[in-house]
Amino acid sequence: MNYGLNVNTLSTLFIRSSQQEENGIKQLEDKIQILLDLISNHTLPFSFKESNEILLKWKKDGYPAIHHSNAFNQLYHPAYRLIHKKYVPFLELFQYIDNHHPSMISIDGRCASGKTTLADLLKQIYDCNVFKMDDFFLQPDQRTKERLESPGENVDHERFEQEILIPLSKHEDVKLCKYNCSTMSIEPAILIPYKPFNIIEGSYSMHSNLQKYYDFSVFLTVNKEEQLSRLKKRNPKMFNNFIQRWIPLEETYFNTFSIQEKCNIQIDTSKA
Numbered sequence: 001m002n003y004g005l006n007v008n009t010l011s012t013l014f015i016r017s018s019q020q021e022e023n024g025i026k027q028l029e030d031k032i033q034i035l036l037d038l039i040s041n042h043t044l045p046f047s048f049k050e051s052n053e054i055l056l057k058w059k060k061d062g063y064p065a066i067h068h069s070n071a072f073n074q075l076y077h078p079a080y081r082l083i084h085k086k087y088v089p090f091l092e093l094f095q096y097i098d099n100h101h102p103s104m105i106s107i108d109g110r111c112a113s114g115k116t117t118l119a120d121l122l123k124q125i126y127d128c129n130v131f132k133m134d135d136f137f138l139q140p141d142q143r144t145k146e147r148l149e150s151p152g153e154n155v156d157h158e159r160f161e162q163e164i165l166i167p168l169s170k171h172e173d174v175k176l177c178k179y180n181c182s183t184m185s186i187e188p189a190i191l192i193p194y195k196p197f198n199i200i201e202g203s204y205s206m207h208s209n210l211q212k213y214y215d216f217s218v219f220l221t222v223n224k225e226e227q228l229s230r231l232k233k234r235n236p237k238m239f240n241n242f243i244q245r246w247i248p249l250e251e252t253y254f255n256t257f258s259i260q261e262k263c264n265i266q267i268d269t270s271k272a
Helices: 007-018 024-040 048-060 070-075 085-100 115-125 157-169 224-234 236-257
Strands: 104-109 129-132 174-176 190-192 198-201 216-221 265-268
Touching (some): 007 085, 007 115, 085 216, 129 174, 157 174, 224 236
Parallel strands (some): 104 216, 129 198, 216 265
């Protein structure tokens, strides 16, 4: 089953899945130790001495790839390939993109649910631009009490529409002016050449004023325990700020405008 994915998408997922992950050797050696323990306590019917010698030689040789036997290759002819389980939740999204060729999709959802990670993955698979809502925080003069108390208004969606979405809808290049939180000012424009496929990533990308521009929308969610764990690892110094400010603001926006229900698909990344 290929879920209707095209060859380029499948090959990219195969390649990324085969690449060595961080701590790959350590993980392998931990599993080898488990194997030896199972042989040592006679759970597995192998010679501990012979197995240990074979594994030590494999380690000395640098853990070269072990190929399947001829019998295995014959039974599984012509071939098979695997993709990492972390890509499985997104197969429906890949299928939609491959079969419908959208011009613009939105990735909204809870903080630490993997929006940026998914956008980066899509950029590696497809020839697309990625525009981030995080580059459009409110300027100081916009941060009025009335606005900050209104659901979904703590982002400059007006400027995002004018500078990003309207030019894209006209198939024009984009002059991206990011908001710099350190200097609290807008940076000089960066010219982004138009591409037929564009990703809009970040919380508030499904603001009611922006939804009309998208061909498809994705809502990423994550359970509370995993969300807090990811936030703590990502930025310990900002953890309390997320708990006390950003998460409540997001949840108010999601609930007030039924954002999750309005998105075309919802993906839970808790186990991804």
